[in-house]
């Protein structure tokens with residue numbers, strides 16, 4: 001048997017910015033829960049062996065009911081107070097696995113991840129131990145400090161990160177082991193942990209997809225409904 005590939009779907013958040021009164025991953029887009037859509041993408045992918053769901057505290061039964069139809073889902077575990085803590089919960093659930101396992105961390109809040117994006121991450125993992133998914137920025141991006149522009153990086157060098165982010169398990173484990181000893185630990189994604197705590201590990205960036213949006217604010221729900229309506233039945 002070859003190296004196993006596990007997809008971790010991070011659904012431990014509460015959706016404060018959306019303000020729906022319950023975690024946004026439980027809301028339906030095009031008649032289907034956001035969580036179901038994210039899990040389905042990995043469950044259906046022939047190169048994914050297993051899916052692990054990390055769910056917000058108090059909503060594990062709801063998540064278990066939603067993912068019950070998916071044969072590759074190996075478990076639903078409780079997340080932490082931050083995305084980083086939820087990744088740590090997933091790593092703890094994978095504690096007995098060998099270092100060469102490949103693990104993909106995906107935001108449950110991105111319901112339209114496609115097979116081509118997943119393939120690009122997996123292909124890149126053949127040569128690199130850490131892989132990110134990025135799309136170009138249509139806007140100019142600047143660094144603002146104290147209300148003033150501090151620097152203006154060239155837009156051509158800028159990338160907006162999406163998920164999944166892929167890793168060789170031993171590498172992301174090591175990065176988090178170091179990170180967890182840092183009292184200043186704060187990160188918005190998993191590649192950020194590798195970049196900061198294992199700076200010698202190159203992080204490959206592969207092309208994402210504009211449809212792979214993250215449902216974050218109320219307008220994103222309208223965009224998501226529009227994307228769902230365009231799907232072929």
Ligand SMILES: Nc1ccn([C@@H]2O[C@H](COP(=O)(O)OP(=O)(O)OP(=O)(O)O)[C@@H](O)[C@H]2O)c(=O)n1
Nearest residue numbers: 011012013014015016017081082083086108109
């Ligand atoms: N404690 C957390 C926080 C976030 N996430 C997950 O990380 C992804 C990206 O996070 P975000 O869009 O910020 O989701 P929420 O934390 O739910 O949103 P908000 O910050 O508005 O509360 C989501 O799929 C979310 O469920 C998680 O697993 N555990």
Ligand SMILES: C[C@](O)(CO)[C@H](O)COP(=O)(O)O
Nearest residue numbers: 083107161162163188189214
């Ligand atoms: C991981 C991520 O989706 C990459 O863009 C993003 O950093 C998540 O941020 P959030 O604040 O947890 O939504």
